[in-house]
Amino acid sequence: MSGLTHEMRFHLKDLEEDILKCSRCGFCRASCPVFEVKLNESWNARGRILLIRNLMEEKIGISEEFINRIYSCTLCKACEVTCPTGVKTEDILLRTRKLMAKENLLPEQFREMTKVIMETGNIYGKRMGLPEQLKFKNKEDRGNLVFIGCVAAYGYPEHAENFLQILKRVKYKFYTLEEERCCGGIMKSIGLEEEFSRWVKRNLGRIETCKPKKIISICPMCSHTLKEYVNKATYPFEVVHEVEVLRDLIESKKIKLKKKLDLKVSYFDPCHLGRYLQVFETPRRILSLIPGIEVIELGRNKQFSRCCGGPIRSIFPEIRDKLSDSIFQDAEEKGVDLLVTSCPTCYHNLYASSVSFDLEVIDLAELVAMSMGIKEKT
Amino acid sequence: MRKKLKQSFIDQLEGIVGSKNFSTNEIDRIVYSRDASVAEGVPEAVVWPESVDEISQLLFLANKERVPVVPRGAGPSLSGGPVPLRGGIVIDLSRMKKIISFNEKDLQIHVEAGCVITQINNFLLKQGMFFPPDPASQDVCTIGGAISTNAGGMRAVKYGVTDRWVQALKIVLPTGEKTWIGTKTRKSVSGYNLAKLIIGSEGTLAVVVEAILSVYFVPETRRMIKAFFNDFESAGQATFQIMSKGLNPSIMEFLDEYTLGAISKYTGANYCRGKAMLLIEVDGSRDEVERKLPKIEKTLKENKGFEIEVAADDEENLKLYSARKAAYPALASLSLTCDVEDATVPVSRLPEMLKSIERISKKYGVYIGTFGHVGDGNIHPNLLYDERKKNEREKVEKAINELFETAIKLGGTLTGEHGIGKAKSNFMKLEHSPESLQLMKSIKKAIDPNNILNPGKMGLM
Numbered sequence: 001m002s003g004l005t006h007e008m009r010f011h012l013k014d015l016e017e018d019i020l021k022c023s024r025c026g027f028c029r030a031s032c033p034v035f036e037v038k039l040n041e042s043w044n045a046r047g048r049i050l051l052i053r054n055l056m057e058e059k060i061g062i063s064e065e066f067i068n069r070i071y072s073c074t075l076c077k078a079c080e081v082t083c084p085t086g087v088k089t090e091d092i093l094l095r096t097r098k099l100m101a102k103e104n105l106l107p108e109q110f111r112e113m114t115k116v117i118m119e120t121g122n123i124y125g126k127r128m129g130l131p132e133q134l135k136f137k138n139k140e141d142r143g144n145l146v147f148i149g150c151v152a153a154y155g156y157p158e159h160a161e162n163f164l165q166i167l168k169r170v171k172y173k174f175y176t177l178e179e180e181r182c183c184g185g186i187m188k189s190i191g192l193e194e195e196f197s198r199w200v201k202r203n204l205g206r207i208e209t210c211k212p213k214k215i216i217s218i219c220p221m222c223s224h225t226l227k228e229y230v231n232k233a234t235y236p237f238e239v240v241h242e243v244e245v246l247r248d249l250i251e252s253k254k255i256k257l258k259k260k261l262d263l264k265v266s267y268f269d270p271c272h273l274g275r276y277l278q279v280f281e282t283p284r285r286i287l288s289l290i291p292g293i294e295v296i297e298l299g300r301n302k303q304f305s306r307c308c309g310g311p312i313r314s315i316f317p318e319i320r321d322k323l324s325d326s327i328f329q330d331a332e333e334k335g336v337d338l339l340v341t342s343c344p345t346c347y348h349n350l351y352a353s354s355v356s357f358d359l360e361v362i363d364l365a366e367l368v369a370m371s372m373g374i375k376e377k378t
Numbered sequence: 379m380r381k382k383l384k385q386s387f388i389d390q391l392e393g394i395v396g397s398k399n400f401s402t403n404e405i406d407r408i409v410y411s412r413d414a415s416v417a418e419g420v421p422e423a424v425v426w427p428e429s430v431d432e433i434s435q436l437l438f439l440a441n442k443e444r445v446p447v448v449p450r451g452a453g454p455s456l457s458g459g460p461v462p463l464r465g466g467i468v469i470d471l472s473r474m475k476k477i478i479s480f481n482e483k484d485l486q487i488h489v490e491a492g493c494v495i496t497q498i499n500n501f502l503l504k505q506g507m508f509f510p511p512d513p514a515s516q517d518v519c520t521i522g523g524a525i526s527t528n529a530g531g532m533r534a535v536k537y538g539v540t541d542r543w544v545q546a547l548k549i550v551l552p553t554g555e556k557t558w559i560g561t562k563t564r565k566s567v568s569g570y571n572l573a574k575l576i577i578g579s580e581g582t583l584a585v586v587v588e589a590i591l592s593v594y595f596v597p598e599t600r601r602m603i604k605a606f607f608n609d610f611e612s613a614g615q616a617t618f619q620i621m622s623k624g625l626n627p628s629i630m631e632f633l634d635e636y637t638l639g640a641i642s643k644y645t646g647a648n649y650c651r652g653k654a655m656l657l658i659e660v661d662g663s664r665d666e667v668e669r670k671l672p673k674i675e676k677t678l679k680e681n682k683g684f685e686i687e688v689a690a691d692d693e694e695n696l697k698l699y700s701a702r703k704a705a706y707p708a709l710a711s712l713s714l715t716c717d718v719e720d721a722t723v724p725v726s727r728l729p730e731m732l733k734s735i736e737r738i739s740k741k742y743g744v745y746i747g748t749f750g751h752v753g754d755g756n757i758h759p760n761l762l763y764d765e766r767k768k769n770e771r772e773k774v775e776k777a778i779n780e781l782f783e784t785a786i787k788l789g790g791t792l793t794g795e796h797g798i799g800k801a802k803s804n805f806m807k808l809e810h811s812p813e814s815l816q817l818m819k820s821i822k823k824a825i826d827p828n829n830i831l832n833p834g835k836m837g838l839m
């Protein structure tokens with residue numbers, strides 16, 4: 001159990017107004033996905049904020065359980081949607097984590113994960129070369145850089161390949177980096193601000209040397225992380241997510257969706273694309289333009305969407321399992337053939353659950369590729 | 379002062395509910411020390427029972443050892459009701475959330491106490507039914523908590539509050555016995571109405587563990603109307619006439635000038651007109667609604683209502699409903715702290731109450747935005763302040779005292795739906811005679827002789 005250092009005491013005070021905005025109405029119970037699993041107030045947004053308040057008031061110290069509660073939040077922002085008083089829980093938790101991480105009060109797995117990323121450049125902990133099929137050389141300045149991100153590049157190269165093949169087919173000019181590196185978003189969410197800052201600066205430095213006009217990212221977390229940083233530091237390029245490019249190419253008829261797919265699908269909104277970047281309609285628009293696809297909304301969708309549990313999977317695998325199971329249960333109740341998402345991390349977590357259900361998860365770009373006839377329907 | 383819980387007691391508790399449903403960890407205890415009021419009290423243990431038997435064994439043990447037990451649902455209570463003022467055990471019923479059965483012939487649903495109202499409604503909507511009580515906290519509050527506070531909501535003006543929809547309750551008494559009370563029939567005069575005694579008893583007499591509720595058909599259609607007024611009398615008069623003409627609105631809400639300003643700022647739509655707005659909904663068959671709408675419009679006009687607007691379709695309905703829903707968040711966004719009160723007066727005394735609120739606001743220099751369910755005289759003055767500032771806290775306290783006194787003088791009651799809990803405990807004397815207070819204490823003593831169930835609440839003991 002640790003008490004407060006002078007520095008923590010000093011900086012926690014800055015959070016006071018934001019913390020006191022919580023009226024403790026508990027409306028976050030209706031949206032916090034981790035609470036839905038645990039049904040214990042200390043795993044809910046209101047509970048976590050009350051814990052931070054008690055820490056600030058020095059009524060409690062930082063115990064292992066405290067660390068667990070603060071780090072079990074997936075930062076999905078669902079609680080902010082149902083909060084009537086506008087409490088910025090994600091921001092409060094991030095700032096608290098920053099203070100804790102500085103004192104090394106964070107789960108060991110997260111510290112380890114950061115070390116691994118710093119050493120190998122990706123979350124898989126191995127130095128890996130970019131698969132050949134994802135290598136596209138930069139031939140001009142001010143072009144479109146596809147930032148594949150480490151999960152898609154090394155975990156799900158076939159997803160990245162689908163997207164790149166679509167672009168190639170419609171003669172959309174783009175290139176990829178020689179090595180894909182973690183965007184740093186994880187370090188930020190852990191609270192390792194300095195490490196994150198250094199990392200993202202180095203990443204952007206690498207990107208800047210190839211002078212892109214646009215960065216297209218495949219992973220929503222990368223989109224958000226890069227976008228936020230780029231906006232702050234005024235880099236001369238914009239950041240978009242792949243669904244935005246796909247939508248434009250489909251609407252401008254460059255991508256021709258010819259094949260009828262005859263599928264009932266539900267779309268799962270990734271937190272970073274949905275609640276963070278407010279991109280809800282674009283993926284739905286794409287689905288609506290694929291012949292034969294019928295979209296049936298999940299019971300909890302868009303702003304109210306659950307979280308796949310990705311950010312906490314290494315420390316709370318059992319919560320992650322239940323979170324992604326509940327998304328599948330929702331889809332199963334809707335009687336759909338497929339669950340579609342547009343985030344490699346969500347895909348990863350949902351895929352793990354899919355084995356227990358008679359239902360599969362698919363990446364949105366793959367459906368597009370299927371309808372274009374690039375990829376066979378499996 | 380009671381001694382700390384003995385280790386042997388803690389071990390027995392854990393034995394009853396199992397280690398995953400039990401905690402004495404500081405982290406788990408701290409989060410159960412508050413609700414949405416200013417009350418505070420840290421429990422010594424928290425349990426999340428999963429069966430009636432567990433609760434029964436737990437109460438038997440606690441009663442034997444004289445350990446306080448506080449039942450808790452979702453904890454949005456605004457009165458301190460679920461806060462363990464004297465330590466002991468908090469029973470969180472959230473994990474008892476099964477919908478046990480639905481009886482479509484008698485229009486009844488049997489649920490566990492931890493079911494959330496919206497969960498029940500999501501189930502019922504598939505059958506074309508709904509459970510009418512609609513507290514604003516319905517997405518989180520449990521049916522056990524709603525029963526224990528006799529919760530109401532906007533539609534209470536037509537459908538009544540929770541007690542109208544409770545048929546029978548399974549309860550566990552403080553001494554550990556479990557029993558069903560109430561009836562499955564639509565009528566019964568068989569013995570004392572024990573279910574009504576438990577409803578609204580705020581967890582001081584029994585733990586509600588299951589309930590059989592009656593439910594109703596979702597109306598064919600719903601339409602909203604709004605009108606602005608330049609003075610409280612006209613708005614009050616219009617309310618009174620709509621109610622007394624038997625037009626039976628399903629929502630009859632009032633929003634004052636200050637609240638309208640806050641909503642306009644919060645939503646971007648402009649609702650700043652006159653001194654007040656009334657928001658009315660009628661529901662039922664299309665015929666019935668079409669017949670009532672012009673009559674309501676006429677009454678609003680006769681009472682100097684202006685910019686009267688009938689929602690043309692569901693989208694406009696939703697827009698008006700959302701404006702009302704934004705009232706609390708909009709007011710809360712104006713200050714650090716927002717204290718919601720719910721003094722209630724006879725409908726005929728509303729204009730006086732509203733004027734008094736304005737006067738009290740000026741007198742103490744406290745911003746008060748008022749909205750609420752005028753159709754049943756239940757209004758919510760929202761007092762805005764900064765809880766960190768002692769002088770502001772003191773002014774708010776004085777203003778609240780005077781609000782209560784005024785409501786009682788006007789023949790009203792301290793609380794229409796939020797309950798007494800700790801917050802209004804000291805004011806019970808204002809409203810109730812010494813004899814009736816004594817009667818309440820005798821009932822409490824008869825059912826809970828050792829005062830273990832939610833002690834320190836409702837001005838009892």
Ligand SMILES: Cc1cc2nc3c(=O)[nH]c(=O)nc-3n(C[C@H](O)[C@H](O)[C@H](O)COP(=O)(O)OP(=O)(O)OC[C@H]3O[C@@H](n4cnc5c(N)ncnc54)[C@H](O)[C@@H]3O)c2cc1C
Pocket residue numbers: 024025413414448449450451452453454455456458459460471491512513514515518519520521522523524525526527528529530531532580581582584585586587706795796799832
């Ligand atoms: C923003 C906001 C809006 C609100 N709007 C409304 C409204 O429109 N109408 C309204 O009526 N209320 C409203 N409330 C108050 C509150 O939400 C309700 O009183 C609700 O019914 C409480 O239910 P709960 O399950 O959350 O109970 P809790 O808040 O947990 O507890 C309330 C009381 O019931 C007791 N209790 C809980 N469960 C049981 C049980 N199973 N057996 C015995 N006792 C039990 C507790 O001990 C406590 O005394 C509002 C609150 C907030 C914060």
